[in-house]
Amino acid sequence: MKDNLKDVITQEVEALGLELFELRRKGTASRPTVDVRIDRTDESPVTVDDCARVSRALEAKLDGSGLVGERYVLEVSSPGIERPLRDARDWRRFVGKRVSVLSPAHGGRFEADNAGLDEENGTDVVRLRMDKGAERRIPLAEITEARLTFTF
Secondary structure (H helix, E strand, O other), X not given: OHHHHHHHHHHHHHHOOEXXXXXXXXXXXXXXXXXXXXXXXXXXXXOHHHHHHHHHHHHHHHOOXXXXXXXXXXXXXXXXXXXXXXXXXXXXXXXXXXEEEEEHHHOEEEEEXXXXXXXXXXXXXEEEEOOOOOEEXXXXXXOOEEEEXXXX
């Protein structure tokens, strides 16, 4: 049933010109919470209006569908200002942004500027500009976790 729910949500979100970033199902069996994170396909940030449009569309589709029960809670939001970078597309999209990277094979957790993504011998390699200007190159597969960082 979870795949059906994801398919329905993805279809509704994409019909509004947005993309499904993440879907989480939480809560209890009697009061499930459907947590939907959306993102824009252009470079602009997700707005409150985007979340409201998605929420209205999903409520219309989910009410009475049997996919989540009658007493569900729907939460629609953006991935946040410190959003995760999950794949090569994210690394390309956020070039020039400050990132927090976890790579046990390369010294653990550290912050750097995303300087881009290259392909080397069929492997995606992230270029990171360190604070003192040196550049580190880390295969994307060796990055356990990465997210944008908010700086004042």
